[in-house]
Amino acid sequence: MTDNRKYDPKSIEGKWRARWDETGLYRSKVDWSKPKHYALTMLPYPSGDLHIGHWFAMTPSDARARFMRMKGFNVLFPMGFDAFGLPAENAAIQRNIHPMKWTYANMDRMRGQLRSMGAMFDWEREMVSCDPIYYKWTEWFFKQFYEGGLAYRGEALVNWSPTLQTVLANEQVIDGKDERTGQPVVQKLMTQWFFRYTRYAEEMLDFSRIDWPEPIRVMETNWIGKSEGARVTFHVALTPDPSPTGRGEEKGEPFEIYTTRPDTLWGVSFMVLAPEHPLVEKITTQKQQKAIREYVEKTARMTEIDRTAEGKEKTGVWTGAYAINPVNGAKVPIWIADYVMISYGTGAIMAVPSGDQRDFEFARKFGLEIIPVIQPEGEHFDGATMVEAYDGAGFMINSGDFNGHFSNGEKGRKNPAISAVLDWLAEKGYGKEFVNYRLRDWLISRQRYWGSPIPIIHKADGTMETVPDDQLPVELPADVEFLPTGRSPLTYHEPFLNTVDSSGQPARRETDTMDTFMCSSWYWYRYLSPKYEKGPFDPEEAAYWLPVDTYTGGAEHATMHLLYSRWFARAMRDLGMFDETMKIMEQHGRDPEVLKLGEPMLQLRNQGQVLGEERAGHFIVATGTWQAAKLFADSVTVINPADAPANSAGVVGEIIKRTENILTVDIGGGETRTVEVQPEATVTIPGIEGVARADQLKHHLEIQRMSKSKGNVINPDILVEKYGSDTVRAYLMFGFDWAKGGPWNSQQISGVVRWINDVWDLVTNTTPAAQGNPAVERDVERKVHQTIHEVTDDLENFTFNGGIAALMKLRNELRELLKTGGVGAESWRGAVRDMLLMMAPFTPHIAEELWAQQGHPYSIHQQNWPVYDAAKAAEDEVTLVVQVNGKVRERIMVPATIEEARATELALANEAVQKWLADGAPKKIIFIPGRNGQEPKLNLVV
């Protein structure tokens, strides 16, 4: 007896989502009687449409959050929008839509798409970063940092994007190009707002108390780039040329250099200043002025990547001046060269060609002296004949009193030679130990409109003051006009610009806005109380929910968003923003230590990226007339590659690329041909009636990032329409290694479709036996508990594919057992119950529907996670794997409790085993008892 009710996602998914909303199922409220779990997943930018990548990131995160909830945690899983940023402004300029209108329309659309995921987002906690009730607090944070000495306005060489008409943070520049548009970025000296990022550099190197992935920790550590060394003061020599290496010159202006190898100070044969170094202008001699000026100008046009590229030919110009080396009074020429950056260290280096390969190449090219100062045992270095720099371990030579000291090649105090020199430098007053970080201060101002205003007023006298708290937020004016000047409309919006200072005098507002990373550095605090008016967050909520327990998102945010967030949490801590929260925590008996840590997220997990699907291009036979190397085709026919003609006057092969009517065809053997399809050409494609068009020819699609221009975008809305939300969720979790991602495959989703249909049938269209068989029912129970074990582990460890695989396996097993006919109603109902509970995190709609059909009380998502019972999962009989010399030779069914003596006895008596033992007893016997669900093994060594 079966009925024909069929699984129809459309009829159940919307219904249950509405019910969940009505009943406030996902409202999360502070409840000190329950343990909390703050699950956070990265929020989207409202670009217009939800991408499959959002589904890939968010739905497994949702499954994990749901699992934690069923495990008994009070779970907060919020969602919002990172809504400030350039795309909105570009849309405004290109399409004449106000950024606010564009952004809000997109958010409306995306909320619907987000809801279709069936995630347990608590929408009442939604935050939108471009909403004044949010950015009021972004501005407030800026003020706090400014007043707390963590923000300053300063002149610096910054990355200017001519394309975007704004400056960018270092983190937003990749290979000298803007990371969003890939357009070149130039260096420009400008007055900008900075946060003291390096303040917490040292603290941010410590990951010992958080569970973050190793690659992220490595990336952040490299990005912070701690190096230990010394700052040493050199002086410009007052006496000019010509005495080349004279001693005891009169000392002129001092300048500092930074070096990680103070033990090589005696090997300095020239100095190099960054072309932008302020000293350059002062010390350049008359004769060298022209060459220096030209070089400085040329360098200004280069990107940092060009300047420091490894294989690049070394360039530089002598300033005509000399410096005096404090350690030995040596007089060495001062050069400028583009490989020295003004922004790193002091913008000046000492060059030790015998110990640094770049200095070495530079010295060789310009005929500068090379003085070996570190020499390994048994070697004899001669500056004139050395072929490359030596930076390994060795003994100091040519170094005055330090000759004979051993330098072990390490950096910092771990090197005895460096340690000795550091002490000596300090004692003599020549220099001091110094820790340098590659990390530079965080540039937060942007010359754009669509961002949070910086609450600063420029007074008539040139000084600045902050906007009083009661006047926050400084709101973005709505009536702006986007002129194609490239300038932010704030700079010519008079009502915005003109204001008064605290003494009532006319003043002007700051027109720069904040980097959107500023908005996204604190958003999870706002989720706690998105409408709270007395502060950025309500301490009562914060005391319960903070910090974030699990954060999920892409690894590409390592050196930007994630590092900014860690800085922000520390700044907030040190400015006392958590003081009240910590007090409340204590009142509830919770240790506030976890906030003193300064870490915003205790656990981080990264998902990979879903890439475009690989697709073969059409295989064609094209004929026409050849002109030069190009075929002008008047006939193109798509054929099966197997039917390819052996000889053809035209072109035969797979279409690799198609631009309009120009085809690039792979004719095999690594060769390609260009075919231009004539407008009147006959194009034949099987499956397309009559004459097809050239633009219907499909080209080969490689595995690469999805993008509209490549035509390999997978639209989740279409998938949901076709398969239902549960299937899309389950496929994304099943078909990939979540941490890795990979290319989309449109065929493999059918396995998930079958699984869900089978589950539907198992629950709605099957009838258990009237009379149960205890042995079969014991099997059912065993399989269920084995599955509980696996699914629990997999959800715990974010290995979603394994969890679904285990559930699919359970489907296979239950189907099999049902067929044997020994499963009674009670047993069946229990098995189905547990299976549905385990499916609930992955496929929340069908689980809820079938739960209700089974007559269980609403809602499945409020039930407890099934408890694994090892005794119930245990097998009675297991396979004893018998190996001879490590090779599996026989499998014997034995009781699960088998011990070594009995196992050996059975194995030795076994005919197949005996054959492999030849004659004679085994030399050695290794028995591995069955454990953790594994079979016992016996290895006989002969």
Added chain:
RNA sequence: GGGGAAGUGGCGGAAUUGGCAUACGCGCAUGACUUAGGAUCAUGUGGUUUACACCUUGCGGGUUCGAGUCCCGCCUUCCCCA
């Protein structure tokens, strides 16, 4: 150039501490049902071999009773940094 991650069937991918490699799924093959099949069901499916058996986790070594997993040396791909 430096750092990191990875390499397992035709494909996506499994494999707690070293313990039956290839779970689960796709695809494919054969059969059944069917007017039909891109539905469903059944069976099979790493390679070589008639078979016994042998080989197999990028390549080459090593440790071990036993290695996808640990160690050493290479190769390739991806990511980050220069």
